[in-house]
Amino acid sequence: MKATIIVTLKPTVLDPQGITIQRCVQSMGLPEVTDIRQGKYFDVQLADNTPPERRKELIQRLAKDVLTNPVIEEFRIDWDQKS
């Protein structure tokens, strides 16, 4: 059982990496790229015998308490129903 957690900077928080990449890309001759924001992506694998109600709680906790710094980031969970 898998889930994907995506952690991004809050929209108003400065993203120096994104800005730098975007500037570079522009000067490389891709002026159409007007903005890039970088985030983190986590593929999480859960043991197959994890009960469904526990899954939800688990992934939530993982996303909220471990993978996200709530001061500057926010997260989003993509549930993957496969496998």
Next chain:
Amino acid sequence: MKATIIVTLKPTVLDPQGITIQRCVQSMGLPEVTDIRQGKYFDVQLADNTPPERRKELIQRLAKDVLTNPVIEEFRIDWDQKS
């Protein structure tokens, strides 16, 4: 016009970051989490007047030539049709 590019380490490449997180998770008492792999997530904004055929090429090129190091990484594009 937006697209999302996700860059992950190739499955054959050891992910020190993932391992560190995995360890942290285990020590938190979440044994159900059997594997975590970390990747990068990019939200890319294109100028609205970019012609559709150019969009595809652009994002492909960005993903392949800039955002990914083919020695260790692979990428995936999520097209976002909104806006």
Next chain:
Amino acid sequence: MITEDVLSQHGISGAEFDRIKDILKREPTITELGIFSVMWSEHCSYKSSRVHLRRLPTKGSNVLQGPGENAGIIDIGDGLAVAFKIESHNHPSYIEPFQGAATGVGGILRDIFTMGARPIACMNSLRFGPLGSTQNRHIMEGVVGGIAFYGNCFGVPTVGGEVSFAKCYSPNPLVNAFALGIFEKDKIFYGRAKGVGNPVIYVGAKTGRDGIHGATMASAGFGEDAGAKRPNVQIGDPFMEKLLLEACLEAMNKGLIVGIQDMGAAGLTSSSCEMGARAGTGVELELDQVPQREEAMTAYEIMLSESQERMLLVAEKAREKEIFEVFHKWGLDAVTVGRVTADGLLRVKQHGKVMAEIPNKQLADEGPRYERPMLPPKSTGTSRLDYFTFLDGCDETLIQEFLNADHNPGTADFNRLMLLAAGSPNLCGRQWVWEQYDHMVQSNTMIGPGSDAAVIRIKDTGKAIAMTLDGPAYLVSRHPREGAKMMVAEAARNIVCSGGRPVAATNCLNFGNPEHPEIMWQFSEVVDGIAEACSVLETPITGGNVSFYNETLGDNIYPTPVLGMVGIIENLDHVTSSGFMDAGDSIVLVETSRMDIGKIDLNDERALQFMVRDAIQSGLVKSAHDISEGGLASALAECCYGTMHRPAIGATVKIPSHLEACKDLFGEHPSRILLTTQNASELGKRAGAAGLELREIGKVGGKRFVLEYEGQNAVDLAIDELETVWRRTFPKLLS
């Protein structure tokens, strides 16, 4: 429109509001109120501390610039000068340890290169609560990571500092960052908006809603709702800062810049009004020109934003274009956002309307000033840790082991105590911290972290600069004035031990709530202690920073002054480090005849420092180490541990017997230095002439660490075993 509520949100008292109305001769607009609130905050106006700071000695033959500018400056000869300063970033680091510490480093670096100096070294002084708590560990990992992230990328070596632990910093850490830069002494730049009609140019990162009210945040304690204040934190971009450095120095070199100031606390507001106030001019800003990262920002937000990596400069009228070229070369935005005027006013325009109009002088220089009430504590009894301050913050069982040994020396196991001391949080090796810092970039680091003072050579001069940070908070908490004197003395001693002459100092005063009379008394005592010691040791204060309101849920931290001392080493042959060099060298203890605890005689200290400096310059000394926390035994062990150039080396030493074993081994008497030499008798003569006590106490060599006390081997350990404990503790505390 401006209600009581609005005033209290801005931390402006009724009396202060009346003054604002007096100055303006009308009600302020909300933008003006915001501007006053940041400029008159404790952080920017020094309203509680100013009356005391005046007592610090600030003049000396080497001082080119004392307090009042972005950094202090001293003359180091050869036409060169160094600028240095220390600054706190405690509150932001509490809220977001990584970014808080990172932007602290960014801020102090800007203060240095704003003056035209190229930063060549950083240090930091860190205080955390005990690492038994997950939260404290998390804070420390974040803070150290943030400092490394910023300094390493910017390309300045982080060459020293200190880390210590005590309960009162849980979970409110102290993060004080120091930076030092070098330049030609006739190329100093100041934050002055001179020349009516000259353009005011904005360079660097775009303005967002970052850190709005950061300055007022740093001026209020944290209650339960600390979390709610979180969105204020700024993100650091060291790459942008590196570009700013190069571009600013290039523009300065080309003679394009009239005045320049970084946008630190209170951002655009403080930089513009302070530059105007210093030059006696007005500054008119057109906010529509300010590069903005977010939509629909109000004048209030733009003026108060604390987005990082921005500078404001005033250029020669005719040379605007050249400035733009330099900044564009480095890939940076530079935009004219206003001009210098003759009317002395800070005038802020947005969308064609005047949003604020305030006299610069009154705003920047004539903020409120308080003589807050002071109250000494009823009595200062003795504390069980007076001899062993390194135990503060340790587990109670560890403390008890030492206290028991102190009371019953006959039954004590000193091998065990030696290992416990070496593995205690305040004494153990800090490699975990400083191996994360690039301490070698710029290829000048002769002595990096881990010795008494760091030493940076100045290329092409045959000279070096020594620097150190010291802040013995526990001592200060016991006796603020004496503690402060001991702090200055120790810092100077560290410089002397590295072969330097202490020249000048900067200080960061971290205190609790100044509205509490006991805190204000501590503050005043500390200032007097620093003033006295700096006068005697001839090391004037060239600047500093005050951080009040370091409290959590009403508990104040220790009064924690941190002193940054800078010295000059005239000849690279004089550079000396603390580690023992060669087997067979004699180990010599030099001290004053008094065996005080918790207080210091500054004249004796001065004699000690002169004697050792002189001995080093005469080539008599192979290594020198100041004895501080953990006493003689710990200092000896530190000299034996492996360095980057040799493995651990043993020593056999007779510990002089004055009191009881535990105090003689681990007690922390001030004014003592350990030297190694091949000419102990010559050193003895010199010490005698100076009225100092000098004893040859042992020899370097072998693989064992042996401390003999009253005819017995009190400590007899393999040095490798001891070193392993010392080196492994820190990573262990964190895992």
Next chain:
Amino acid sequence: MKFGVVIFPGSNCDHDCYYAIHSVVGRPVEFIWHQETSVKGFDAIVLPGGFAYGDYLRTGALAKFSPVMQAVKSFADKGGLVIGICNGFQILTESGLLPGALMRNSNMKYICKFLEIRTAATDTPFTNSLSEGQVLNIPIGHGEGNYFADVDTLKELEDNRQVAFRYVENPNGSVHDIAGIVNKGRNVLGMMPHPDRSSEKLLGSTDGKLIFESMVQALAGRAR
């Protein structure tokens, strides 16, 4: 004989390399701004350490798009000597001038310290004055020095004896303890440790100087 030290935005060992070559080794050296499109007139190119473009995205990833890199590439293709130190090594792998990639250190932390590396190949223009197995005392300073290459690439590196240096004690998780490699033509070296920080006694070691001196010797040989 003229050395060129490239300055990328964010390079921060550019002056260190310049100083080592100019004042310690005593050879002519000039800076090359990253916008240059030619490296004509230079006999050896140094890509210095630092954080080019902040090391944002990946170390060395954005620097490879600087105009000068095209010129460096053709210079290298023609056999010119190129040394990449630390960030320079990362830029060389990103640009494809050297195989493999440099990943986060296995402990996830930046590491700055002196350590020992062992010379693994002496038949390169960068190591010709070293002896096989010679141990150098030299510092590292990096967060991403964990060298990675797939099995085939590694085999090729080993078969061609392209590994120039190995760590005596692996600090960062690099495969095969690799601290530095050369390309097949042996005219491009990438190494994580800093010879520029270990060329003077007062900095703690003069071992790094041997690498610059090897280059001088190689260039002198070529000129003959």
